[in-house]
Amino acid sequence: MHLSLFVTCVIDQLCPKVGEATLTLLEQTGCTVDFNPRQTCCGQPACNAGYENEAQQVARHTLDVLEGDNPIVVPSGSCAAQLKHYDQLFPADDPDHERALALAPRIHELSEFLVDHLQYDASRSGFKGILTWHDACHSLRELGIKNQPRQLLAQVPGVELIEASECETCCGFGGTFAIKLPDLSVAMTDRKLDEIETLGVDGIVSTDASCLMQLGSRLANRGSKIRALHLAEILTQ
Amino acid sequence: MSSPNRRTSQHNAPIAHLKANDFKNASQAALQDAPLRRALSRATDTFKQRRLGALEEVDDWEALRTHGRAIKDETLSRLDHHLLRFVDQATARGTQVHFAATREEACTWIADLAERLDVKTVVKSKSMTTEEIGLNAALEERDLHPVETDLGEWIIQLADETPSHIIVPAIHKSRESVAKLFEERLGAEPDLDAIRLTQLAREILRGSYLEAELGVSGINFAIAETGSFLVLENEGNARLTTSLPRVHVAIMGIEKLLPRWADLETFLRLLPRSGTGQHLTSYQSIFTGPKRNPEDEGPEEVHVLILDNGRSKILDDDVTRETLACIRCGACLNACPVYAQVGGHAYGSVYPGPIGAILTPQLAGSKEAVPLPGASSLCGACRDVCPVKIDIPRILLHQRNEVTRKLPMHAPFERLAMKAFARMACAPGLWHRSLALARPFLRFAAGSSLPSRALRCMIPPLAAWSKKRSLPGPARHSFRQRYQRKNS
Numbered sequence A: 001m002h003l004s005l006f007v008t009c010v011i012d013q014l015c016p017k018v019g020e021a022t023l024t025l026l027e028q029t030g031c032t033v034d035f036n037p038r039q040t041c042c043g044q045p046a047c048n049a050g051y052e053n054e055a056q057q058v059a060r061h062t063l064d065v066l067e068g069d070n071p072i073v074v075p076s077g078s079c080a081a082q083l084k085h086y087d088q089l090f091p092a093d094d095p096d097h098e099r100a101l102a103l104a105p106r107i108h109e110l111s112e113f114l115v116d117h118l119q120y121d122a123s124r125s126g127f128k129g130i131l132t133w134h135d136a137c138h139s140l141r142e143l144g145i146k147n148q149p150r151q152l153l154a155q156v157p158g159v160e161l162i163e164a165s166e167c168e169t170c171c172g173f174g175g176t177f178a179i180k181l182p183d184l185s186v187a188m189t190d191r192k193l194d195e196i197e198t199l200g201v202d203g204i205v206s207t208d209a210s211c212l213m214q215l216g217s218r219l220a221n222r223g224s225k226i227r228a229l230h231l232a233e234i235l236t237q
Numbered sequence B: 001m002s003s004p005n006r007r008t009s010q011h012n013a014p015i016a017h018l019k020a021n022d023f024k025n026a027s028q029a030a031l032q033d034a035p036l037r038r039a040l041s042r043a044t045d046t047f048k049q050r051r052l053g054a055l056e057e058v059d060d061w062e063a064l065r066t067h068g069r070a071i072k073d074e075t076l077s078r079l080d081h082h083l084l085r086f087v088d089q090a091t092a093r094g095t096q097v098h099f100a101a102t103r104e105e106a107c108t109w110i111a112d113l114a115e116r117l118d119v120k121t122v123v124k125s126k127s128m129t130t131e132e133i134g135l136n137a138a139l140e141e142r143d144l145h146p147v148e149t150d151l152g153e154w155i156i157q158l159a160d161e162t163p164s165h166i167i168v169p170a171i172h173k174s175r176e177s178v179a180k181l182f183e184e185r186l187g188a189e190p191d192l193d194a195i196r197l198t199q200l201a202r203e204i205l206r207g208s209y210l211e212a213e214l215g216v217s218g219i220n221f222a223i224a225e226t227g228s229f230l231v232l233e234n235e236g237n238a239r240l241t242t243s244l245p246r247v248h249v250a251i252m253g254i255e256k257l258l259p260r261w262a263d264l265e266t267f268l269r270l271l272p273r274s275g276t277g278q279h280l281t282s283y284q285s286i287f288t289g290p291k292r293n294p295e296d297e298g299p300e301e302v303h304v305l306i307l308d309n310g311r312s313k314i315l316d317d318d319v320t321r322e323t324l325a326c327i328r329c330g331a332c333l334n335a336c337p338v339y340a341q342v343g344g345h346a347y348g349s350v351y352p353g354p355i356g357a358i359l360t361p362q363l364a365g366s367k368e369a370v371p372l373p374g375a376s377s378l379c380g381a382c383r384d385v386c387p388v389k390i391d392i393p394r395i396l397l398h399q400r401n402e403v404t405r406k407l408p409m410h411a412p413f414e415r416l417a418m419k420a421f422a423r424m425a426c427a428p429g430l431w432h433r434s435l436a437l438a439r440p441f442l443r444f445a446a447g448s449s450l451p452s453r454a455l456r457c458m459i460p461p462l463a464a465w466s467k468k469r470s471l472p473g474p475a476r477h478s479f480r481q482r483y484q485r486k487n488s
């Protein structure tokens, strides 16, 4: 199968290794993967802050970049959801609305693609540790992803997965929300972390790079030993 | 914690006691209030758990929600027709129906009625619509004496505050703080337990029921087919409020209608389960006109006051109309991670939480509630629990767009930054070159040395981020650079 990778700006700039791990995973299954270096950002920051025109501009650029008909894998849930819902940015009579609708079924979040389309076998991962899964809001509620990552983690022999009762609670990031209302944002993060700290886990795993940034930054600030990890990092160990 | 004073009735704002533009400060203050946050998290967790328990016995909750929403959509698509039908049917059964376009009109009408009846004491059961119009303050200005009879509302009235939750008005108050309030205001013994507090309130309230000649209630659902209306409650106070006084006034927004009697079945299953996690509230009172011969109980006059106050404007808006499908169950407040941290007063509106964040700007105008659409991480928990499937995050986004469109002077730096962001994101060369230049700088800013920390403090977004979070330094080389190097 020939795939395209949309790596997302956060992974491109902050944690390129997660992007490389994603490539490795996909190539392990015999897929060929292309990466168009003209890609930048999905435009979510502008969209979520209420800058519709700016969000449209970036969406148009990304629609150009992702032109084609092969599946596109995105290692971040909220960016995948944004790309999948580009149609909502354009009025129905705009030609880009049509292009957005054509793009939507090609977009796949990483864990969903590995499980539902590649029947990926995660048992070869050598990762060892106790983990808890964070259901990123957009993966869970916009893309309906719940079981796929758990299924993958369950296959890894060295992983023990402990569920947090607050696994579906927002991490508090919310894009510009995290900067505009920083104390509130962190208070929301703490609600999750206070529980997770009691579980005795080594890491919080997710496929949403922004949630991981929020959780990881707060964990570091709290002086916690728990790490925020991307699923691709676990599966490629 | 902020305690908005009831008596600051702003005559021109469409919602009484509106202070929504103060969200940032008010939420900040709430975050410092440990007892408030304890009370909130305990209460919202309990309601969330109870709701889940109550849903378990429903075979197909999704189908029920879909059905409820379809009935609401049907109602809203021909609201004028259903309203006229309600008026005809209610009038035929002896109920007097009135319309008020604004909150002033509604308040004046009720105060005039009280004067005409020559009553001094007005008993009230819980009604968010009367909070919206600021009825208590308006009555007090005319020397009338409104008495809240719902225990939570009564506590709030005693404390001179506004409710902080649409179904649990005193959710922010602990038992201890209520005991203290009773001690200070009523001279009660110190530190009474919950039962004694309730008994005391009940003793005092009984007197008011007997004194009052006018009872004011809200309406949960009005039935166009029969001209009846329904009030749900758990304490029996609404039943007393509506049956002991000689005159009963019930007030509702134009959207509270259901077309048919049979539709009640769906909503009686949706509302109590979503709100308090009950199968059914303890009391359901249905009113179809005043007492008739030979009945010797119930009010002699029943009035229904139907309030617009900005609602018909919402009805005309294709994008946000679904806001009017809301049945005020409160589930979205309990589910909201922002509400759970800061509580209802932070929103500065009688309608707080997710529904308040979308309804307040629509009723009062986006200028009056600029921060509310932003008071959300767009997590979508509210949409998951809403019994009528209102897509609150979609409307929040729409309203954020409205703010940036209608208020061009709002957040000038953010506007510039977004313009620059879009320009760069559409020009890959520029994007990657600029980020390559920024990375060493940001790596330095993320360091732990003194100069690094000083630098962070000078750049507001970095300062905001790193006050309680470490700053993630970018990688030395981007994914793109590493990929291109490997594949060249």
Ligand code: SF4
Pocket (backbone or CB within 6 Å): B274, B325, B326, B327, B328, B329, B330, B331, B332, B333, B355, B382, B385, B386, B387, B388, B389, B390
């Ligand atoms: S928006 Fe939905 S969940 Fe919130 S109060 Fe209204 S009906 Fe209930």
